Amino acid sequence: MKIDILTLFPEMFAPLKSSILKRAEENGLLEFNIVNIRDFSKDKHKKCDDYPFGGGAGMLMTVQPLYDAIKSVKKDNSKIIFPSPRGRVFCQNVAKELSKFEHIIFVCGHYEGVDERVFQLFDIDEISIGDYVLTGGELPAMVIIDTLSRFVDGVIKRESLDCESFSNGLLEYPQYTRPSEFQGLKVPEVLLSGNHQEVEKWRNDESLKITKQKRADLME
Numbered sequence: 001m002k003i004d005i006l007t008l009f010p011e012m013f014a015p016l017k018s019s020i021l022k023r024a025e026e027n028g029l030l031e032f033n034i035v036n037i038r039d040f041s042k043d044k045h046k047k048c049d050d051y052p053f054g055g056g057a058g059m060l061m062t063v064q065p066l067y068d069a070i071k072s073v074k075k076d077n078s079k080i081i082f083p084s085p086r087g088r089v090f091c092q093n094v095a096k097e098l099s100k101f102e103h104i105i106f107v108c109g110h111y112e113g114v115d116e117r118v119f120q121l122f123d124i125d126e127i128s129i130g131d132y133v134l135t136g137g138e139l140p141a142m143v144i145i146d147t148l149s150r151f152v153d154g155v156i157k158r159e160s161l162d163c164e165s166f167s168n169g170l171l172e173y174p175q176y177t178r179p180s181e182f183q184g185l186k187v188p189e190v191l192l193s194g195n196h197q198e199v200e201k202w203r204n205d206e207s208l209k210i211t212k213q214k215r216a217d218l219m220e
């Protein structure tokens with residue numbers, strides 16, 4: 001999958017260069033291309049923001065640099081995503097859906113927003129990562145990229161996806177590793193028993209218990 005990221009703050013995408021996403025790119029499973037929207041500004045000072053018509057607080061990103069930046073990377077099969085608090089709400093199923101695209105373009109807004117005409121000029125999927133407001137679309141884009149990447153074939157082990165929170169509509173059961181006792185706290189006996197059926201039953205019961213306790217809304 002190729003991911004183009006259009007932003008005024010390319011340095012905010014340093015996390016793509018570490019850990020699992022770095023390895024996925026090295027293995028040719030993902031390709032990230034970061035585009036500085038400012039490079040497309042036709043203003044003589046490379047300005048990319050201006051005051052909103054009608055007045056109001058803060059500055060808006062202007063439409064021309066955004067339009068040209070999108071045009072420079074868009075292909076017929078591109079999916080364009082604009083992280084925004086007014087978008088549909090992101091979740092594991094949306095991540096799975098997005099992981100099927102061959103090419104995604106993230107357009108990151110900043111300041112108080114962007115000129116609305118960009119949404120009239122392109123088919124753009126607005127996605128919110130929750131009911132709160134961040135200073136820009138860069139961190140939400142990172143959250144969405146990180147989450148959808150896990151569903152791209154080969155990025156992580158399939159088994160990891162099968163038994164994690166939300167995979168079966170429930171939260172994940174507790175896990176332990178060595179030592180079997182620490183500060184007087186023992187690992188539950190059943191996990192040391194070697195009885196796979198019993199282990200599975202314990203994990204299912206714990207998943208149900210934790211989900212009821214922490215996220216009863218998921219059980220409805």
Ligand code: ADE
Nearest residue numbers: 083084128129133134140
């Ligand atoms: N930009 C600012 N706040 C956001 C949010 N909650 N989700 C996505 N993009 C945003």
